[in-house]
Amino acid sequence: MLLGRLLVPAAAALAVAAGAVAATGTAAQELRIGYSADVPTLDPGNHRNRFAEGVILNIHDALVARTDDMAVVDELIEGWTQIDALTYEARLRRGVRFHSGDEMTAEDVKFTFDRLTKEGFMGGQTSPRKSLLGPLADTEIVDPHTVRFHLSAPWPILRAYLPFQQIVSKRFVEATGTEGMATHTNGTGPFRLVEWRRGEAIILERFDDYYGGAPDLPPVGPAGVERVIFRIIPESASRVAALLAGEVDIIDNLPVTDIPVVEANPATRVMTTNGTRSFFVDLNNAVPPFNDVRVRQAANMAIDRDLIVERVLGGLAVPLNGLISPQSYGYNADLPPWSYDPDRVRALLGEAGFPDGVDVTLDVDPANRENAEAVAAMLTQNGIRTTVQVWELNVMDATWREENAAGRNMRYRSWGDGALDPVGIFDPVLRTGGRGNFSRYSNAEVDALLAAAESETDVARRSRMYQDAQAIVREEAPLLFLWLPRDIYGVSARLSGWRPSPRGVIKIHDARVD
Amino acid sequence: MSPIKLLERLIQLGFVLFGISLIVFLMMEATPGDPVEIMLGDSLASAEQKELLRRDMGLDRPLVARYLHFVGNALGGEFGQSFFHRRPVADLILERLPATIELTLVAMVVAVAVAIPLGIIAAVHRGGLLDRLASVGAMLGVSMPGFWFGILLIMLFAVRLHLLPVAGRIGYSHEVPAVTGLLLVDSLIALQPASFLAALGHLVLPAVTLGLAMAAILMRVTRTAMLEVLSQDYMTFAEAKGLSRRRILVRHGLKNALIPTVTVAAIETGSLLGGNMIVETIFAWPGLGRLVVEAIFARNYPVVQACVLFYAVTYVLLNFVADVLYTVLNPKVRL
Numbered sequence: 001m002l003l004g005r006l007l008v009p010a011a012a013a014l015a016v017a018a019g020a021v022a023a024t025g026t027a028a029q030e031l032r033i034g035y036s037a038d039v040p041t042l043d044p045g046n047h048r049n050r051f052a053e054g055v056i057l058n059i060h061d062a063l064v065a066r067t068d069d070m071a072v073v074d075e076l077i078e079g080w081t082q083i084d085a086l087t088y089e090a091r092l093r094r095g096v097r098f099h100s101g102d103e104m105t106a107e108d109v110k111f112t113f114d115r116l117t118k119e120g121f122m123g124g125q126t127s128p129r130k131s132l133l134g135p136l137a138d139t140e141i142v143d144p145h146t147v148r149f150h151l152s153a154p155w156p157i158l159r160a161y162l163p164f165q166q167i168v169s170k171r172f173v174e175a176t177g178t179e180g181m182a183t184h185t186n187g188t189g190p191f192r193l194v195e196w197r198r199g200e201a202i203i204l205e206r207f208d209d210y211y212g213g214a215p216d217l218p219p220v221g222p223a224g225v226e227r228v229i230f231r232i233i234p235e236s237a238s239r240v241a242a243l244l245a246g247e248v249d250i251i252d253n254l255p256v257t258d259i260p261v262v263e264a265n266p267a268t269r270v271m272t273t274n275g276t277r278s279f280f281v282d283l284n285n286a287v288p289p290f291n292d293v294r295v296r297q298a299a300n301m302a303i304d305r306d307l308i309v310e311r312v313l314g315g316l317a318v319p320l321n322g323l324i325s326p327q328s329y330g331y332n333a334d335l336p337p338w339s340y341d342p343d344r345v346r347a348l349l350g351e352a353g354f355p356d357g358v359d360v361t362l363d364v365d366p367a368n369r370e371n372a373e374a375v376a377a378m379l380t381q382n383g384i385r386t387t388v389q390v391w392e393l394n395v396m397d398a399t400w401r402e403e404n405a406a407g408r409n410m411r412y413r414s415w416g417d418g419a420l421d422p423v424g425i426f427d428p429v430l431r432t433g434g435r436g437n438f439s440r441y442s443n444a445e446v447d448a449l450l451a452a453a454e455s456e457t458d459v460a461r462r463s464r465m466y467q468d469a470q471a472i473v474r475e476e477a478p479l480l481f482l483w484l485p486r487d488i489y490g491v492s493a494r495l496s497g498w499r500p501s502p503r504g505v506i507k508i509h510d511a512r513v514d
Numbered sequence: 515m516s517p518i519k520l521l522e523r524l525i526q527l528g529f530v531l532f533g534i535s536l537i538v539f540l541m542m543e544a545t546p547g548d549p550v551e552i553m554l555g556d557s558l559a560s561a562e563q564k565e566l567l568r569r570d571m572g573l574d575r576p577l578v579a580r581y582l583h584f585v586g587n588a589l590g591g592e593f594g595q596s597f598f599h600r601r602p603v604a605d606l607i608l609e610r611l612p613a614t615i616e617l618t619l620v621a622m623v624v625a626v627a628v629a630i631p632l633g634i635i636a637a638v639h640r641g642g643l644l645d646r647l648a649s650v651g652a653m654l655g656v657s658m659p660g661f662w663f664g665i666l667l668i669m670l671f672a673v674r675l676h677l678l679p680v681a682g683r684i685g686y687s688h689e690v691p692a693v694t695g696l697l698l699v700d701s702l703i704a705l706q707p708a709s710f711l712a713a714l715g716h717l718v719l720p721a722v723t724l725g726l727a728m729a730a731i732l733m734r735v736t737r738t739a740m741l742e743v744l745s746q747d748y749m750t751f752a753e754a755k756g757l758s759r760r761r762i763l764v765r766h767g768l769k770n771a772l773i774p775t776v777t778v779a780a781i782e783t784g785s786l787l788g789g790n791m792i793v794e795t796i797f798a799w800p801g802l803g804r805l806v807v808e809a810i811f812a813r814n815y816p817v818v819q820a821c822v823l824f825y826a827v828t829y830v831l832l833n834f835v836a837d838v839l840y841t842v843l844n845p846k847v848r849l
Contacts, residue, residue: 038808040599182600198609199800200683229686233798234808237665242680245673394813 034251060166060187256314330466357383441478612695614801633736655730681798780836
């Protein structure tokens with residue numbers, strides 16, 4: 001009796017609430033994205049975060065854009081000229097408006113790049129994106145629609161790095177302040193910010209006065225949908241459920257294990273693209289046994305990459321014979337893959353003085369433990385007896401920064417490079433003393449090639465230099481090369497016109513929903 | 515409770531809080547590596563920023579001085595800067611707190627609304643079918659992990675039946691003017707019944723998931739207390755007076771049986787905060803629990819530190835309230 005008196009009204013209330021919620025369907029022309037993380041900020045000049053970039057790119061445009069095959073095309077500019085080795089000139093597109101209605105001029109472009117490159121320009125703080133602009137020293141206004149970029153050293157890839165820098169309005173930033181820029185936006189992009197419900201959602205609406213975007217990236221014109229909602233759903237099982245329930249149209253980071261469910265549902269499907277993050281194992285070149293090139297080569301031949309990709313990664317990764325993505329500029333396609341060869345491994349280990357095999361450790365952080373264990377199991381099977389040690393990331397980092405990496409043997413790791421240019425991955429990881437060089441690899445020839453490539457202005461010659469460096473590295477095997485995972489998305493059947501970007505961001509301009 | 519006893523408890527409380535602050539402070543100290551690098555976590559900072567932070571943290575000063583500085587700041591609600599968000603930590607916590615409070619309160623209401631009637635029924639029908647069902651249910655409720663049960667509810671009610679939303683706090687077409695930050699309250703203040711229902715609908719699954727374990731525990735406590743009460747002489751006496759059974763149960767039974775239930779509920783509310791981290795992550799609930807989880811993944815130590823302090827203090831205070839409540843409700847008990 002008592003139970004009934006208490007529970008019946010409660011149940012009735014819930015049923016009403018449930019009905020009300022279920023009845024609220026998706027409004028027409030509204031695209032919802034199940035996004036796996038909230039963004040730390042919406043300030044285009046104050047982050048180094050891929051999730052932030054993914055949202056910001058839909059609100060702001062840049063001087064140039066990248067096509068899906070990584071060609072660079074004009075976006076907010078109409079012409080690009082090299083004046084000399086240290087000077088480039090950009091002619092701005094006319095009649096481009098910010099969301100506030102202000103017209104974009106050379107003032108805004110200069111301000112944007114000053115904000116990114118000048119020390120302490122953001123209220124005493126220097127932009128964390130400064131290093132993405134290399135030796136860019138100054139930006140000069142030639143006339144209201146022309147700017148010149150002055151470099152302190154030759155840097156031929158300036159244009160290739162401009163898609164990562166979105167143009168902001170000088171007037172708006174000065175009025176809003178650095179702190180305000182974290183939550184307020186005024187871009188030239190296809191969508192304007194309506195509301196950022198922190199931790200919950202970012203709501204955008206179509207900017208009807210949009211100039212149309214890059215002419216070489218059709219369709220040109222206003223965006224295909226009226227409203228976009230980035231819904232923050234960190235748990236992947238919930239993100240998949242939201243897709244299956246029809247609450248969202250695109251989800252990122254679809255787990256390999258959920259692919260069959262999404263494919264089995266008639267209202268949803270899976271889309272993939274090559275990612276930009278290479279996985280590898282640092283081999284400590286400074287201490288035995290990996291100071292011996294034969295042991296390093298043996299390690300590279302002791303792994304059946306195809307098998308691990310097939311069994312552990314669900315077939316959704318590309319085996320690598322080197323550090324960089326096959327999609328990358330300067331990729332050397334002529335180098336043979338590292339094939340799985342247990343006999344050769346035994347022979348090489350014998351030559352190196354380890355006829356009975358060798359005992360080593362593989363360091364890894366908790367997130368990558370499973371894949372590292374798969375690698376360790378195969379190494380062990382072939383005489384490189386590997387013990388996996390799981391570390392807290394901070395402590396592992398600190399240890400590998402010590403002299404000779406404190407004598408550690410191997411570390412499971414990855415390096416992402418959205419620009420798909422060797423300068424962003426090959427250079428830091430393999431150059432002597434590079435900021436990501438934890439294998440302590442050092443080769444004068446490679447260093448010379450990388451230094452020359454840095455200032456080589458001829459695109460083909462520069463590519464050749466990187467390819468030569470890759471050939472040397474292929475032989476010297478400073479790292480145990482692994483694979484490049486594909487980015488996996490789940491999408492609804494009502495979505496059209498959208499393709500996953502190899503840059504790992506979700507651009508919505510072309511998307512439509514029925 | 516006599517004023518002296520209360521004072522004694524307050525002094526004890528002071529010691530506990532001191533211990534907590536010490537542990538939270540040392541947590542940072544004991545982490546290997548450069549504290550500045552740790553504070554910055556995965557965010558990129560310039561050399562000047564690092565220098566500035568090093569100065570702000572007073573790393574050149576002795577440990578005790580740094581601890582006092584930390585406590586002084588914490589008392590003033592100053593927890594430093596989250597470099598990941600480039601905003602003050604206190605702002606981040608305040609922004610997320612209302613969602614967590616709302617979810618916790620509703621979960622508590624769900625737990626109490628389920629547990630007390632079930633506990634009474636189980637006690638009254640001791641050994642019967644209902645009692646056994648309730649016992650099995652309680653066992654399941656305690657032992658089912660929240661992340662599994664939550665996903666199960668989502669798959670059934672959102673994906674299969676389309677009755678409730680998968681995740682989130684309210685639909686995106688609803689604009690509720692913020693007054694208290696609690697959407698249920700704010701939507702009523704703004705006279706938006708549709709928003710109220712939407713918020714309620716979004717609350718059902720997370721609140722049930724979160725409240726389940728608490729409901730199970732409360733049910734057991736209520737049952738045991740009720741059984742004890744039922745065997746008391748005054749109950750027999752009331753029956754002998756010829757009072758109706760319902761009147762006996764509610765006026766004489768429940769009133770006394772609720773004393774342990776209320777105190778356990780107060781203590782359990784503290785553990786709801788811990789459960790929040792899981793439930794908020796599953797249901798994409800924009801509360802404090804998720805902020806902590808995200809901060810841990812991003813190695814955002816200032817946020818983790820502040821949140822751990824907040825949780826610990828809340829838990830201790832709730833325990834204190836439970837103690838006081840117990841003596842207030844039951845004058846026979848002295849602390």
